[in-house]
Amino acid sequence: xxxxxxxxxxxxxxxxxxxxxxxxxxxxxxxxxxxxxxxxxxxxxxxxxxxxxxxxxxxxxxxxxxxxxxxxxxxxxxxxxxxxxxxxxxxxxxxxxxxxxxxxxxxxxxxxxxxxxxxxxxxxxxxxxxxxxxxxxxxxxxxxxxxxxxxxxxxxxxxxxxxxxxxxxxxxxxxxxxxxxxxxxxxxxxxxxxxxxxxxxxxxxxxxxxxxxxxxxxxxxxxxxxxxxxxxxxxxxxxxxxxxxxxxxxxxxxxxxxxxxxxxxxxxxxxxxxxxxxxxxxxxxxxxxxxxxxxxxxxxxxxxxxxxxxxxxxxxxxxxxxxxxxxxxxxxxxxxxxxxxxxxxxxxxxxxxxxxxxxxxxxxxxxxxxxxxxxxxxxxxxxxxxxxxxxxxxxxxxxxxxxxxxxxxxxxxxxxxxxxxxxxxxxxxxxxxxxxxxxxxxxxxxxxxxxxxxxxxxxxxxxxxxxxxxxxxxxxxxxxxxxxxxxxxxxxxxxxxxxxxxxxxxxxxxxxxxxxxxxxxxxxxxxxxxxxxxxxxxxxxxxxxxxxxxxxxxxxxxxxxxxxxxxxxxxxxxx
Ligand SMILES: Nc1ncnc2c1ncn2[C@@H]1O[C@H](COP(=O)(O)OP(=O)(O)OP(=O)(O)O)[C@@H](O)[C@H]1O
Numbered sequence: 001x002x003x004x005x006x007x008x009x010x011x012x013x014x015x016x017x018x019x020x021x022x023x024x025x026x027x028x029x030x031x032x033x034x035x036x037x038x039x040x041x042x043x044x045x046x047x048x049x050x051x052x053x054x055x056x057x058x059x060x061x062x063x064x065x066x067x068x069x070x071x072x073x074x075x076x077x078x079x080x081x082x083x084x085x086x087x088x089x090x091x092x093x094x095x096x097x098x099x100x101x102x103x104x105x106x107x108x109x110x111x112x113x114x115x116x117x118x119x120x121x122x123x124x125x126x127x128x129x130x131x132x133x134x135x136x137x138x139x140x141x142x143x144x145x146x147x148x149x150x151x152x153x154x155x156x157x158x159x160x161x162x163x164x165x166x167x168x169x170x171x172x173x174x175x176x177x178x179x180x181x182x183x184x185x186x187x188x189x190x191x192x193x194x195x196x197x198x199x200x201x202x203x204x205x206x207x208x209x210x211x212x213x214x215x216x217x218x219x220x221x222x223x224x225x226x227x228x229x230x231x232x233x234x235x236x237x238x239x240x241x242x243x244x245x246x247x248x249x250x251x252x253x254x255x256x257x258x259x260x261x262x263x264x265x266x267x268x269x270x271x272x273x274x275x276x277x278x279x280x281x282x283x284x285x286x287x288x289x290x291x292x293x294x295x296x297x298x299x300x301x302x303x304x305x306x307x308x309x310x311x312x313x314x315x316x317x318x319x320x321x322x323x324x325x326x327x328x329x330x331x332x333x334x335x336x337x338x339x340x341x342x343x344x345x346x347x348x349x350x351x352x353x354x355x356x357x358x359x360x361x362x363x364x365x366x367x368x369x370x371x372x373x374x375x376x377x378x379x380x381x382x383x384x385x386x387x388x389x390x391x392x393x394x395x396x397x398x399x400x401x402x403x404x405x406x407x408x409x410x411x412x413x414x415x416x417x418x419x420x421x422x423x424x425x426x427x428x429x430x431x432x433x434x435x436x437x438x439x440x441x442x443x444x445x446x447x448x449x450x451x452x453x454x455x456x457x458x459x460x461x462x463x464x465x466x467x468x469x470x471x472x473x474x475x476x477x478x479x480x481x482x483x484x485x486x487x488x489x490x491x492x493x494x495x496x497x498x499x500x501x502x503x504x505x506x507x508x509x510x511x512x513x514x515x516x517x518x519x520x521x522x523x524x525x526x527x528x529x530x531x532x533x534x535x536x537x538x539x540x541x542x543x544x545x546x547x548x549x550x551x552x553x554x555x556x557x558x559x560x561x562x563x564x565x566x567x568x569x570x571x572x573x574x575x
Contacts, residue, residue, distance in 0.1 A: 005122060005123065005126050005320075005323060005327070006326040007197060007319045008319045008322035008323045010319075012319075013319050020099050020102060021099075023102060027092075031088055031147060032150060032154065034087050035155070038085045038154075038155075039081075039158040040158060041081035042077075042296070044073070045078055045081075047162075047166075049292060050283075050286060050289030052285075057285070089151070092150070092151075096139075096144060100138070104139060110324045111131065115328075116390075116411075117390075118327060122327075124212070125206070125207040125210070125211050125212075126204040126207075128207055129203055129207045129208075130204070130320050130321055133200075134318075138314055138318045138321055141310065141311065148303055149303075149304065152300035152301070152303040159297045159300070160174070163269075163290050166286060166293070167290060169282075170272060170286070173265075174265040174268065174290070177264040177265040177267070180260070180264055183261070184254055184305075185308055188254045188308065189308065192250060193315065195312075196313045197319065197320075199246070199247050200320055201243075202243040203243075204320075206233075210233070213233065247313070255309075258302075262302065263298075265294045266294050269287070270291060273287035339402030339403065340401065340493065341365070342399070342406075342525075343365075344384075344399050345397050346361070346396065346397035347360070347361040347396070347398065347399055348361075348395055348396040348397055349392060356546055357383050358546045359546045361384060361548050362548065363384075369523055371523075371537060372527075372528040372534040373525065373527050373528065374527075374531070374534050375543030375544060376544070379544055379545060380543050381497075381543055384543070386420070387406075388493075389419070393407045401417050401493075406418065415491060416490065417491055417492060418491050418493040419486050419493075421482070423498055425479060425481070427473055427481060431471070432466075432468070433448060436452075436467075436481070445467060448488070451488045452484050454518070457481065457484060457514075480514050493522060493523040494518070494522050494523070494525070495524075496524065496525070497527045531568060540553070542557070542564045549563060554568075
């Protein structure tokens, strides 16, 4: 089980992060400046503490008032540091929210720009996980990580420089002792990217399995697939667990290692500083100040370690969110169809590239005709319907409407020519009006009432706010809503694929009545599950293993005594 969607490489992720930082460069500059001032103010306290110790040790003059002055100075600088740090965080969080919004908008725009034939074949779980969990993690990281990392880096740099300036020997000793921290980070970063990519991919796979279980619950129940789906879910859960355990193992090594490594500089400076003080090579105040600085270094370094750990997960998510850019977006379509004739010429199609599920299909559907497509399960009926509805492009041959390839028609034009009706209809969490205007944005309220009445949607009278009501519809009413959209779009051709197959008998009856009103006066291509539907059609196309093997009227095909003739006789005998 693996994701088929691309993942951006480290260089692309870095470029995207730099672009996001540049887009708000003044906030970043403000962040660095204010943080720098806060860190500088923070250095004064330990310096004054060292002076207090040296003043008390010297014991000359008015010790008490000198100590009071120094302590007051330390207090003032601590307050200044607190205010500046608060200000820096405020700038940082605002920057983070703006950047997070930018990342989410970019993801949404890229998703909406995908051609339907591409979007339709993307793994739903992966796409959902990238748009929700991954985008949130990136947003959270940009909001908190950038300000906190900048604060920590500036603070740590100031402390290191301060110790070096205070006493180069103690400073060097502190730096040497930091090698352990660098080792821990290097070990971790080298291993983390693949581990976190695996965690995100396994999570997306599991989300896909859960989503398809929920979406197909009815089919699972009807076909008794519960055990099989439970097994598939358990495999998904086990893979997600194994991936997460891999990430946890890295953490269980990183954190104890870095805890010990962070204590080393303080221990080193105390030992070396003690030896220097014992030999009168340094004052006690300098040793205390250097120790306090290095002790203070633990805070920012701890923050950096935490973020380095979290950034690996967020980096993998950033790579998944940015990976969408590698899927080609839809090109603006300018084509225009002249006429209503649908023509399929030598069409071949494959979902995987390995095996053609449609081979050499030739078919012409005349305006106003009723064509039934029959064939065994897997023969390619739905795939042919998708090609004629412009949802997929044949890899060889063509499918045209009025001489223009269907896939080249812009969406608003395509809707006016051909609509595929399946059970896969969607009611948006919005008002009835907005749900209908999707089909024809220029429709008046009168048009909307007309369309609802044409499909027999009498539930409209029960809605508290008429067209402004928020919707919560049962299956039959939702199908009526989608048929009302078809009435509004007013296409000359309708393709019906399982529009009523899985509905319960009562709902199916209601839907069929609504459907009959919509079919009137249009070209209809119906995938026929009942031979009665085929019998009533003008012509019948028979499919077998991806090929169109028979085409003609009911009487012609019965007389020819081929596949359809045999099917008809068997069915008739049973009936
Ligand atoms: N999204 C897909 N990815 C890969 N293969 C697919 C996909 N959809 C369908 N197929 C395969 O393509 C072949 C044709 O499927 P299609 O759904 O077009 O047949 P059908 O005649 O409509 O069958 P049914 O009556 O069962 O719906 C089948 O072998 C099917 O497994």
